[in-house]
Amino acid sequence: MATDTLKSSTGAGGASGGLRRLLLDNGALTALIVLVIAMSALSGDFLTADNLLNVGVQAAVTAILAFGVTFVIVSAGIDLSVGSVAALSATVLAWSATSQGVPVVLAVLLAIATGIACGLVNGFLVSYGKLPSFIATLAMLSVARGLSLVISQGSPIAFPDSVSHLGDTLGGWLPVPVLVMVVMGLLTAFVLGRTYIGRSMYAIGGNEEAARLSGLRVKKQKLAIYALSGLFAAAAGIVLAARLSSAQPQAAQGYELDAIAAVVIGGASLAGGTGKASGTLIGALILAVLRNGLNLLSVSAFWQQVVIGVVIALAVLLDTLRRKAGATPVAAGTSSGGGKKQAATYVLAAVVAAAVVGAMSFLHNGSSAAKTERIGLSLSTLNNPFFVQIRAGAQEEARKRGVDLTVTDAQNDASQQANQLQNFTSGGLGAIIVNPVDSDAAGPSVRSANTSDIPVVAVDRGVNKAETDALVASDNVAGGRQGAKALAEKLGGRGTIVILQGQAGTSASRERGAGFAEGLKDYPGIEVVAKQPADFDRTKGLDVMTNLLQAHPDVDGVFAENDEMALGAIKALGSKAGTSVQVVGFDGTPDGLKAVEAGTLYASVAQQPKELGRIAVDNALRAAEGEQVSETVKVPVKVVTKENVAGFGG
């Protein structure tokens, strides 16, 4: 009881509570201001009205999710399901309006009801089922994601146009997502500050037992709290899908962690009892400013993640220190001791600012100085050698041609890609190369690049409902067909095979699967006994193949929709790989080709990712100079087996 001794010596101020709150908010606010100053100092493109609105749009989805999570965190719970629930609600909206013909108004209500229902289930499990909120909402994270894949059958669904206007601008300049964010924020502040349920959240989060013994109906309140979080998730999901004009079953993955980070950066405690709407908004803005700024500064995609993590930690650290310095005593700021400590935190803030600025200028390659042509490449992911190869090819070409190439990594998230494309557009690049996470979802952001007369080249996958100057791609459907042929012929036209599918909902998986199925029609002796997703991932390929072998021990062949999964399957097969079981992969990555050479992988349908990257840059540059380029550039696909692997460089 340290504070027992701090007998209030009177007069010191009823304002101390208010002052403390202000300081508490300022912790995050200071961090935000420091960031904004640092960014504007480093990039001339940052502090423009257009770009600031971009930041607002990019913060909107996270902020709306985070507002909902604020309710839960204030009441000492956690909600991990918001990202999945957002995707599910958007999917329900698009599915009911597009394929079921439900009137749009009803579809919107249905989507919101879906969010609330998910929240109610969470709340029921937590308050009546007595599950820890972490577990209950973790379960919902998986269930909601699964349901949205079931409903959409893995493919994105076009969003009804009338709702898609939510992603547009009002009066030509005010983006609707920003407006929605502000309205939801005000609503959150109102609920937290003025309503019975809001005040209950603080009491329950501060001390649940005391709240119960004071007559608060804790269980019912919790139901309502999680339902509110579900409602906000649904709203976020609708805004997200509207921006992309498409409901993505895989959208908003990992957003729950961004939302939680925003809430905590905003000064809430995971232990409950504290938290404010304004803090959460600032938290979401910090994350958005960071991502936007790092894009503008062409910081390497890998380093971006490092910087974001460091800044999250620093922002919370700064806040904690300020709180310690400013708030321990009964009367803050009445003595020199407090003043000194506060001064110390300002010094710390300055050091942090210097560190941020220093680190960024170190990382951003000094690109802004030269007058060279700048082009941007937004890759769907860098978590896969294939795309790393595209990047390598593109960078090689860019170096050769003396242009400045910025590469961003969308981490398989369509909305993050939209943000990056927007940042490219407002950064005034000469040309943009996009490797879409999803062809539909990239549409709106490519359209805005079209409006700004920036040439766009798509690589590997096309962009729908927008103009691209060129599409540089290998033909996935044809590749699938060739893969089927190679495998079936090696097996002599008979046998049982399993298929390892890529990430559900991605076009690569769809097209390769479709091509393979088509090609297999010519070989009626081949029976597909199982078809399971392994998400283009080597570890998952290993796990899924191990499981499948339990059910089908005598399988003769495996078709994997990429080399990574094929390599995982080979691990699972052990000595059987290449002897009694033939494996065919896709992509022709260096690891895949090595396996072909070793004989464990029978064949890989090889794309030439480096070529893709090289040709994309070449076309982008020519388009930027106003030259006419051909609309589609096909990079050949080739089945690589042991016979021809030596001649294949990759």
Next chain:
Amino acid sequence: MSNPDELLRIEGIRKTFPGVVALDNVDFDLRRGEVHVLLGENGAGKSTLIKMLSGAYTPDAGRILAGGEEVRIHGAQDSERLGIATIYQEFNLVPDLTVAENIFLGRQPRRFGMIDRKTMEAEAAVLLERVGVPVSPRARVRDLGIARLQMVEIAKALSLNARVLIMDEPTAVLTSEEVDKLFAIVRRLRADGVGIVFITHHLEEIAALGDRVTVIRDGRSVGQVPASTPEDELVRLMVGRSIEQQYPRVRPETGDALLRVEGLTRDGVFHDVSFEVRAGEVVGIAGLVGAGRTEVVRAVFGADPYDKGAVLVDGTTLRRHDVGAAMAAGIGLVPEDRKGQGLVLDASVAENLGLVTLRSATRAGLVDLKGQHAAAARIAEQLGVRMAGLGQHVRTLSGGNQQKVVIGKWLLANTKVLILDEPTRGIDVGAKVEIYQLVNELTAGGAAVLMISSDLPEVLGMSDRVLVMAQGRIAGELPADRATQDAVMALAVGTPAGSGDHHTAGPEDDTADTAGTTDKETPRGH
């Protein structure tokens, strides 16, 4: 200056926190083989002083000498090296580890890099033997009662070869029997040459155990007196004035029965409990810790379920296990665990005061914040809560003021029957009297108070009737004029089966079972 018996000397210590001078020019010393009592009201600076010795705080001015040499204590390691061990009110034990593991936490004896369980348990057994507590080193700490937890803490201190043992209100949560055991241990340690700093609010313990007393008031040491100093004098030193009457009970006319409890039973916890509380009355419930007193009042309030019986207010039966129904009928509960169950510690005074009335102050989902704030201001003024403002977090209030806030939230709800569970535990003399005055005001206004207390003089001094519980049953009822310490204790430790005729005597094994269960439920606080 070098008295060979002197373990510790503190000279002119000063410690300020922003805005507050917590300690100013405090002197204190401790010799080998003595019990030096540190006395003072809550908020006087006792905790700050011992935190300087345990390394949690460093002094702004003054010096600390150990064995005649000036030392700086910058953390727990420093104080451990100097042989200083502190036993706080809230124990530092890990509930799911065994007794032996807790005693040697972080210092487990090791062999080939693995924990040497055998040696550890053998050494723990020796320490436990020395403390005189019959607990297996392999017992899980979670399963122990609060008294035994304390003994484990002492054993842990001994394992560190502590020469100075600081005990912060060790008796606050113990029954008188357990206090006697603790005193025996402390005397034995004293005989072994350990110097003991003992903090207590129970003045009678000073003469029983202490050698010297240092009184601290408002952050200054106001005097050092022998332990034989009369209690009146100690109180005068402590509060700076003399307190006329420790138990100022004024008995109004009693009215109709406000609360009736009939045959309340929860299997294995309490059995066939019946009593009534009348308007204007204070009914005390005495008994040993674990007798089922808290369990009964929680069931009456609807916080816990019961199996049989009924709770009636104004003749209507209340729904079982429904706090809302009990509140609507005008019952309020001030729980025994003030911080764990009574307060939202990191919320403001105003918010805590408004907690009970939050629902009634809500129209169409919106809380009448202005009205709530005004009501909180009025009641805080009425109760004399000493605070910097309504926005102050209750965590930073002293114990007495925290308790006033808990009582205040029920006063705002116009409570007719207020249940007080250990209302003055850990509260200093001055604040205690203020709380008694509140009880008087309540009963004078026609309300009734049901008070559980392990502090016998308090029960006897404030109650109009005393119910004594033993092993989950009401062992007897005593009117104020017949209630003496001996009479109450006789009922509390006696076998209840023979004492009453208003309940069916349970079979022997059932009673034994009950005792076993209640013993397990004993742990309270932290």
